[in-house]
Amino acid sequence: MNDQLQPLKKQPRAGKSARSGTQDDIVYAHIFDAILEQRLAPGTKLSEEALGEIFGVSRTIIRRALSRLGHEGVVLLRPNRGAVVASPSVEEARQIFYARRMVEQAITELAVQHASAEQLAELRQMVSDERDSFARGDRGAGIRLSGEFHLKLAEAARNAPLVSFQRSLVSQTSLIIAQYESGSRSHCSYDEHNALIDAIEARNAEQAVTLMMHHMDHIDSKLNLDEDSASDDLHAVFSHVLQTRKKSSRSSTSR
Amino acid sequence: MNDQLQPLKKQPRAGKSARSGTQDDIVYAHIFDAILEQRLAPGTKLSEEALGEIFGVSRTIIRRALSRLGHEGVVLLRPNRGAVVASPSVEEARQIFYARRMVEQAITELAVQHASAEQLAELRQMVSDERDSFARGDRGAGIRLSGEFHLKLAEAARNAPLVSFQRSLVSQTSLIIAQYESGSRSHCSYDEHNALIDAIEARNAEQAVTLMMHHMDHIDSKLNLDEDSASDDLHAVFSHVLQTRKKSSRSSTSR
């Protein structure tokens, strides 16, 4: 199921991305990526003990990672009842998209001013990777890279608070897409990303912002957030019920 | 010194604001308030054991509260070296103000659309309390209420992600003011707050936004964020030394 989530034991701290190698961050990053890649569906119960066993660490570490994810809004922490992958309501989705539109606009303007040649090259590389992933049929990686593109762009804007806010918004957006996407089309077309980089590189703020806003339009036009999505909404609201039923049908084997 | 920070022991969970009564939140709220009231200076070391003793809880609780504060940017968590109250650099302050301007504008527009009569009444009450505090000479409470006004306004905008981002920005702004304010003037004049409520109540978005932007201008015009603030910056950088010296002169009595 989740072949990415291998027990990590006490790695010699050589792997992973260098200094981010505290067990804490590893667990956080794995769960975060799993959500971005939509391998963890909204509503999924995240048991501390189970995760601890999977990652080979104690509940302490898991708890910290979950707490962090909870603070970013991608995980819902219910006191005394454990953590589940958040399942945003339509109203919450609207709020997130509103905030995201605002942030993306600011980020785009700042990126036009501050993005370095090196950062632009990195962005192009990411778009390239994204295209490859979709071409390869690896939809999960494509979605993750698409999200990371927007994160990287936020970094190019050189505004730390915006980056952390954007991180929260992008991951929540990924959850929303997981719940509400109507078609099977890729939700973030890489050619739009490329056009955006072109405008930024040309230091054309007006065009860059226009492209970004259109990009946002395209993203939520692919979702069923409109008023007629009641049925879909119901389905989303009760997704945790479905999840629970799946779980209980398997739990008979454990005890 | 901090008479607010009484040991809370195992309260029958009756006190405090109802369901937010987990020890976790109490500790968090107390430290948060202390920072907003500027009773905790930037750079102050936040020892887990000391705080645990003060609040009468174990380090586990303290650690969680600090982690949360760290995620909001008001506390700096240095791995293996403990937590200190963050002391934003001039550059960080600029980034925070940029983000805040953006958020306040969005919040103002949304508040004009969504603020209920009840919320407007609450806001007026807060401004009134704020005025009283300053009149009473309680500068700390005044500053806190001033910050809470902006938080309440964010709630009136009915956008959860913006509220949590605003929370982070407001508390960091408080830190910046603590470090960089030039005069002893109140940093947030309540008459501007009142005028803002008037415009919102009249559902005049354009005027409300204009007032809010001027309000932001006034706030950072009172700060020494201009390039000539090097000396002030130095003072801020070494504020933790002063704090440490104060603390060690008192520590002989405790143990």
Next chain:
DNA sequence: GGACATTCGCTTGTGTACAATGACCTGGTC
């Protein structure tokens, strides 16, 4: 006399045991 290395002590990082709370199941009654 100064600079470097080693050791000591304090603080934080992590794991684990116990307590408490909520969910589920079973039994009884209306």
Next chain:
DNA sequence: GACCAGGTCATTGTACACAAGCGAATGTCC
């Protein structure tokens, strides 16, 4: 037959004990 009450169980909440890391002080060597 359905609903309510009680008990049991699993899961989370908290505290504590041990391990590890960093900083500071001291001693030695140059």
